Amino acid sequence: MIELQGVTKELSRGAERLKVLDSVDLEISEGSYVAIAGRSGSGKSTLLSIVGCVDTPTQGHYRLAGNDISGLPDAGLSRLRARHFGFIFQSFHLLPELTAEENVMAPMRYGPFPKAAWRGRARELLAQVGLQDRAEHKPYELSGGEQQRIAIARALANDPEVLLADEPTGNLDVTTRDSIVELLEAQHERGRTVVLVTHDAQLERRATTRYRLEDGRIRRQ
Numbered sequence: 054m055i056e057l058q059g060v061t062k063e064l065s066r067g068a069e070r071l072k073v074l075d076s077v078d079l080e081i082s083e084g085s086y087v088a089i090a091g092r093s094g095s096g097k098s099t100l101l102s103i104v105g106c107v108d109t110p111t112q113g114h115y116r117l118a119g120n121d122i123s124g125l126p127d128a129g130l131s132r133l134r135a136r137h138f139g140f141i142f143q144s145f146h147l148l149p150e151l152t153a154e155e156n157v158m159a160p161m162r163y164g165p166f167p168k169a170a171w172r173g174r175a176r177e178l179l180a181q182v183g184l185q186d187r188a189e190h191k192p193y194e195l196s197g198g199e200q201q202r203i204a205i206a207r208a209l210a211n212d213p214e215v216l217l218a219d220e221p222t223g224n225l226d227v228t229t230r231d232s233i234v235e236l237l238e239a240q241h242e243r244g245r246t247v248v249l250v251t252h253d254a255q256l257e258r259r260a261t262t263r264y265r266l267e268d269g270r271i272r273r274q
């Protein structure tokens with residue numbers, strides 16, 4: 054169970070203070086499939102980053118499985134992130150000097166699988182996203198949609214309880230998109246929690262809970 058209570062995120066842009074998130078209350082129960090929509094700049098990526106312990110709120114509380122993790126130092130947050138979350142970033146964040154396979158393996162050193170299993174697991178995940186023949190390529194040798202699929206495979210590296218995806222189908226053609234939708238649904242069906250930011254109406258409709266962000270305020274649909 055993920056509980057955000059009164060989460061506010063303020064950022065400074067030049068001289069002005071910007072309230073990107075404004076007292077957001079959000080409960081995400083285990084195994085749910087949550088979609089977050091909203092206009093560009095409404096705070097969706099910021100909210101997802103806070104849920105995934107990549108970013109921290111300026112105010113408010115975050116409870117993960119009943120524990121308040123609001124004041125945790127960076128090292129503690131990194132550990133939680135590696136143990137519980139798989140994150141598909143809007144701009145992928147692949148490591149440019151690593152091959153596709155090495156990118157997928159990168160989070161595994163913080164995860165539950167023994168080292169001997171890493172490469173096989175990476176190959177299997179790349180096959181799941183249809184990129185088994187791109188294992189040795191580096192990000193700059195791959196198309197945007199391929200990079201996105203590597204990012205998806207990497208997010209699944211440690212078989213996370215919670216999968217967070219920021220516009221996971223944004224750069225994909227219809228066929229590839231459908232296979233990614235299936236993959237996300239398969240995660241949901243096996244009991245994983247899935248939280249998506251998406252403009253994709255079809256993907257949004259399949260969610261069990263839908264939210265909308267407007268100027269940093271959240272509303273359940």
Ligand SMILES: Nc1ncnc2c1ncn2[C@@H]1O[C@H](COP(=O)(O)OP(=O)(O)OP(=O)(O)O)[C@@H](O)[C@H]1O
Binds near residue numbers: 064071073092096143
């Ligand atoms: N590091 C930063 N410094 C200052 N302002 C920021 C920073 N990151 C984001 N913002 C601002 O915060 C607001 C919310 O950004 P966010 O990326 O969460 O929006 P979003 O809903 O994900 O948008 P999109 O649909 O375009 O991805 C925007 O107005 C953005 O300009």
Ligand SMILES: [Mg+2]
Binds near residue numbers: 097098099143219
């Ligand atoms: Mg965004």
